[in-house]
Every structure is written in structure tokens, then in C-alpha cells.
Amino acid sequence: MQKIWGKRVLLPDGWAQDTEININQMGQIDSIVTDTSPSGLEFDTLLPAPMNLHSHCFQRAMTGLSETSTHQSNDFWSWREFMYKFLNAISPENFEAICAFAQMEMLEAGYGGLTEFHYVHNDLAGNRYNDRSEMSQRVINASCLSGIGLTLLPVLYEHGGISGSPLISGQDRFGLNFEEYYNLVDQLNSSTKNFSDVKVGVAAHSLRAVKAESLIELEKQFAGYPIHIHVAEQVKEVQEIEQNWGRTPIEWLIENTNLNHDWCLIHCTQMSDMEATELAKSGAVIALCPITEANLGDGIFNGKTWLEAGGRFGIGTDSNVSISLFGELKMLEYSQRLKQKSRLAMKTGIDLSIGRELFDWILEGGAMSSGRKCGLIKESYWADILALDLTSMHYSHLKDDEKLNYIIFSESRNVINSVFSAGRHVVNNGQHCRRKDIESAYKKALKQISKIL
Template identity: 45%
Template sequence: MRRLLFDYALLPCGWAKDVAIDIDGGMIRSVQAGADPVDCEHIAGIALPGLPNLHSHTFQRGMAGLAETRGPEGDSFWTWRQVMYRFLGQLTPDDVEAIAAYAMMEMLEGGFTALAEFHYLHHDRDGRPYANPAELATRIVAAAQETGMGLTLLPVFYANGGFGGMVPADGQRRFISDAANYRRLVEGARNAIAGLDDAVVGIAPHSLRAVTPQSLGEILPLSEGGPIHIHVAEQIKEVEDCLAWSGQRPVEWLLDHAPIDQRWCLIHATHLGPRETRRIAASGAVAGVCPITEANLGDGIFDGVDFLAASGSFGVGSDSNIEINAAAELRQLEYSQRLKLRGRNLLAEREGQSTGRSLYEKALAGGQRALGRRIGSIAVDHRADFVVLDASHPDLSAVSGDRWIDAYVFVASKAAIDRVIVAGKSVVMNGRHHRREAIRDRYAGTLARILA
């Protein structure tokens, strides 16, 4: 049993001082505010529940910045995707692990303590399956083990190149599976996480353009009650192609043909009609919003104000990992609403409410559901995951309470993070991961070879 004492902590009931937390087996066993410091390990600072990252493709961290040169015609998500295909065509299993470890290290230093990895890179560079169909999934698990990142692993089912069962493109050869091979992949992923504490495997049909109605129905039972994530309505072209194929918009089709409920996370959902917004909220599905990537790719703006008005649940993810920063994702989400609607404090729902705290707590709740784990709260029987802010940071030192979160989200960002604790173990101290040098050097060597 380990007993920590935080100067301040954000509990489900609000802010508390001198908070003692008993931890055993990585889980919180008791929480006591106003505790006596005797026999406690003092952790100076302001403890927040660790934020879940509900959507990432870690391998894309290695290509960050490679698609920022203007092309001969209109650049878009679809031209960015060609850069991505060329990059991933070079990756070995060792490369995948090195890049994943670096991305996870940055996530921990940036305020994320748990990850839903939407993992769709499965085969060798020529498209042939590895002897172990879950070879690359095991590399994601190894990276999580090295860094200390909490993991929900989502092997992706990707069977087609477009709506209506189109033949895949050559650049997609490392993704493609049929339902039988996907079953083996999911089984392999479950075997791979056996050595990780509190890890979860879910499933991820990539998108409606990558599956058929028949294959979607075949793989859904493989979730075994766990999380189900899917990309949906990210691009206008995607919506137009879905209408041409089915006569319905992507979210309409999903809600009418799939058992959407609280296990589901609909990633992006940046192009919704008012009825779709209300129906997602009513279904209990989590909207997985990735504001920095959505801005970088020119996807569009999620309708956060109307979604919250319909009592919808959301979380945030780092997706392409062009920038990895939990506070920045929340800030970009709020700022996108401000730019769209020309107002301020739009995702705080009542007068006097802190926008930073509103964003943070909603992303905690949605992220917990999307990852299918007992995380996101400083409460008994939850994982002992904490982001500890430096109370002496100039932007935090003169304020208190909700102003701490406002300063963290809108001003200081990850520079305010002093320590990160996952499952009761400190993995980041003084803002730096305890294995930073080794992970950084391996990553730098990987990129030097790939990009030479």
C-alpha cells in the first residue's frame, strides 16, 4: 500500500486540500481530504485526474511536419493521406515500436495518462501478414509497457477502399483483412496485453468506407462487450460518397443499421446535421473529437455547442499526433467554437462556470467511457492516474481553484505539468519522462534512417 498526500486535488465533489490517497495494485483504495500528513508521501502541487486520450495513430508521430508543403493543386485530407501512405510503406516493426514509445512519452509529458490506440498498421511492407498476425500490435503493447502508458488497444478492421466494397488502393495493403483474419488479429492483441495491468482490447471498424454492412455485422461480436470505435463524417467528401452509396449520411446510416450505444465512440463527426447531433447524444455514444488534427487536416469544426445542449458526451484525442498536448486539445476545441460562432466561453454551460474545468471534466467522463476502463476520476476503485500541476508556476501561483484549470488549459499548457503518475507510479518528474533520453535517441535514429 502506498499513501500519497497532495496539497490540492480535484475530486468528484470539487476541490479539496491535503488529500491523502491510498493506492494498492495501481488502484485508489481510499481518498481523504484534510488528512494528517503523518506517514504520507508528500507530492507537492495540484492534482488533476489523468486525462484519457481517446484516439491516436502513434505511427503518424513520425511523419509530423512532412505534409506541410503546398502541392500543385488543392491540398486536403486526401492529399495528406498519400504522404501518409508513402511514409508507412517504409516502417519495420522496430520502427513502429520506437515511434509509438516516443509518442506515448510525449502524451504522458503532455498530460494524457491513458490511450486508446486506433491501430490499423498490421502487415509487412509488401502487404503480407506477419507470422504472428498481431506482430505490430505487440509493438504497441511493448511501447506502453516501456513508457507506463495506460492502454486500450483497438485493432482496426479495414477491408475495402471505399463505400460499397471498393477494391483497396495499393497504399492500403498494410491494413487490409477479411473477417476471419481480423478475428485472429483480435485474439493476438488480447494475448499481447496479458502482461499489461488493466489493459483493454476493443475493436475498430475503420470507417463505413472501409467495411461493408455484412463485414461490419460479422466483426461486431468480437468486441465481447468492450469499446467499439469508428471514424465517421470527418470529411465532406466522405458524407457525399456515403449519400451516393446509401442515400443516407454516415451517422444516419450507422444509427439506423448498427447497435450504437455507450460502448461506441464516433471519431471526428465534424459534419453533422442537427438531427444527427441529437441522435448521437441520445444514443449514449461518445463523440471522439481531435481538434488539433482536425484543424491541421482542414476537416471541419465539431458542433460542440449544440451537442452539449443535447446532453452529448465527448472526449479528446491526439489522432495524427502533429502536436501532443492535452491542454491544447481542449483549448483548440473551445477556440474552434469561438471562431465558428463568434462568442466566448461557449462550452461552459451556465453563468459563472469555469470553461477550463467544464472542458476538462467532460473530457474525463467521455474518455473513461470510450476507453472502457476505470479511469478519469480521483475516486475509490479508479486507476491511480494523476497529472500534478506546479503550484509555483507564475500563471498558477496567484490564483486558486477553477482558475488553476483555466490557467493550465488556456495559458501555461503543458509547461505547468510537474509530475505525472500512472497506476500509482511516477513516470514524469519535473516535466520529463524518466526514460526520455533512451526513447528520444531511439526515435531520432529511426527517423534519421527513414528520412535519409
């Protein structure tokens, strides 16, 4: 039994003092004792470590490169062109090295688990690997190395555009037909059955990349799985769906699928207030990726309407252009303030600080949409725990909830001491336990990629 102790610990019913957490061999929380003297590893502040709800790990290695362009005007679609070109330089070995590096940075940023939206299935020429799970296995291998808890979402991607156009260069690494996809999920379920905290979910890339009947079949065949999809990210995407399918993407999903809490809709940055109100009734969660959405010029989510309608959300690092848990929360709240011309824009109650409310939202949304038993420091939950050092003078006069405000809006130092993912103590003194090896493989991958690009 592993013991960790915190001077202050965020439990489901609020802050507790001098609290011991006992973690069993499996990595689950076995028992919690409050108001007790220090024992085991001692920390200042312990919080549940949130789930990163949406990511494409390989895009971590595009950072810097994708900010240069020969186009006159640049937008999401020109960024996407570069991403396709970039993929033509990524071997399975390099893909795995990049994934491990991104996952390591996620842990160092305070995330306890990752929901990876994984759509790179085929080889560099766009042909199927003999083992269809080759690239999925690379994500799993990386998670074994980084120690991050994983929900893997293999993604269905059938065609190049809304009209059913063929996959173009770059996209051909994504394509699988429904039968191949079904078999891939089946294979991944078998290969991960002995991994206690690797979970398999399902995903469709977007309405523009799959057939309507395939999406309906996906929901039917994999009932009860987490099911994710990119939705209403870009104006052009919404217009295309509306012109071809007679409904906006969100309207179409509401009318044609059984949206519920298993569904996670990613982005929704182009959603009307009316759609937000209707969508919230379904129980579906929205995955917001504020830093990437700003980087790609996606637009700003209508947070006020979503929260007023009772909607839930989590956050993801998406393109991994900057992997920062507290940075995502700052970007989210500030973009909402700019949109609404108000302060404390995502605040719904009067009891808690905005920092605490944002943190609670992402814990709940992340747990719901990943299918991972996390988000609470509670018996039988995975010990996904974030240990912070808040002993500097800046925190001395603040109440516990106010400390979260300071971390999100004002902290410039790294206050993350440790991160545990299912009890694995993967980050200690702010650094990942395998940083040297993971970094060295990543450097090698970058060198090889730069020769090809």
C-alpha cells in the same frame, strides 16, 4: 503502498485540501484521506490524468514532412496520400520506436492513458506476417516501455473505398478479412491477459473501408467491447456514403447499429444539427481531435447542439502533429467561439469555469469510451494522476476552477510536474523517466526512415 499528497486535489465531489492518496501494488487507488498533514510525495495540485481517446502513434514521425507538398491544392486526401507513402518506409522496429516516443510525449503532456486506433497490420509489401499480431504487439511493447495505460483497438479495414475497390499501395498494410480480424482480437486477448491495465477493444476504420455486414457482425461478435469508428470527418466521405448507401454515415449508423455508450464516433466534424440531436440520444461518445482536425482542414464540430442534446465527448491527439493536452482544449474552445461568434462556447452550466467544464467532459468521455476505470481520483480506480505546479504568482488570486482557465488559455510554461499511469510514476519534474533511451531509439528510426523516403 505508495503515498502521494496534494495541497489541493480534484475529487469526484470537488476540490479537497491537504489530501493523501494511497496507491496499492496493482496501481489502483486504495484510500483517500482529506485534511491531513503531508506524507509521501508532495505536490501542489493533483487532478485525474485524462485518457487520450484517439491516436495513430506512427504519424508522430510525419510531423513537418506532411506540411510540404507539390500539389496545387492540398486537403485531407493529399495528406492521406503522403501518409500511405510514409508507411512504406516504416519497419516494425521503427514503428515500435515511434510509438514509444509518441506515448512518452503523451505522458509528458498530462495524459494518463492511450486508446490507440491501430490499423497497420501487414508487412511493407502488404503481405500478412506469420504472426498476425506482429504490429499490434509493437504497440504493446512500446506501452511497456513508456508505461502508458493502453486500450488497444485493432482496426478492421477490408477495402480501398466505398465501392469495395481493392486496397492501394499503403492501404495494403491495413487489410484483413473478417475472419483474420476475429482471430487477431482473440490472439490479443490471450497475449494481454497478464497485463493488468492493457485492454483490447475493437474498431472499424470507417464506413468507406468496411462492408456493412462486417460492421454489423463486429458489433454482434464483440458486444460489450469499446467499439470505435471514424465518422463524418470529410464532406467527400459523407457524400460518398450517402450516394452509395442512401444515408449519411451518422444516419446509417443510427438506423443499422445499436449505438450505445460502448460506441465512440471519431470526429463528426461534418454532422448536421439534426444528426447531432438524434445521435446524442444513443449515448455514444464523440472523440474530438481539435488540433488534428484543424491541421487537416476537417471542419468544426457543432458543439453547441451536441451539448444541448446531452451528448458526451472526449479528446484525442489523432495524427500527433502536436501532442498537447491543454492545447487540444484551447483549440476546441476557440474553434467553437469562432464558429458561434460567442465566448465560453462549450459552457453548459453556471457553477463551473469553462476550463473546469472542459476538463470534466474529457475525463468522463475518455473513461467511458476506453473501457478503462479512470477519470476520477476515487477508491478502486486506476491511479492515473496528473500533478501540477501552480505556485507562480499568476495563480495566486485565482479560485481552483479558474486556475484551469489559466492553464488552458494563458499558460506558456510547462506546469506539469508529474504523471502517474496506474500508479507508475512515469513523468517526474516534467520529464519522462526513460526519455533518454526512448529518444535515442526514435532518432535512429528517423534516420533510417529519411534514407527511404
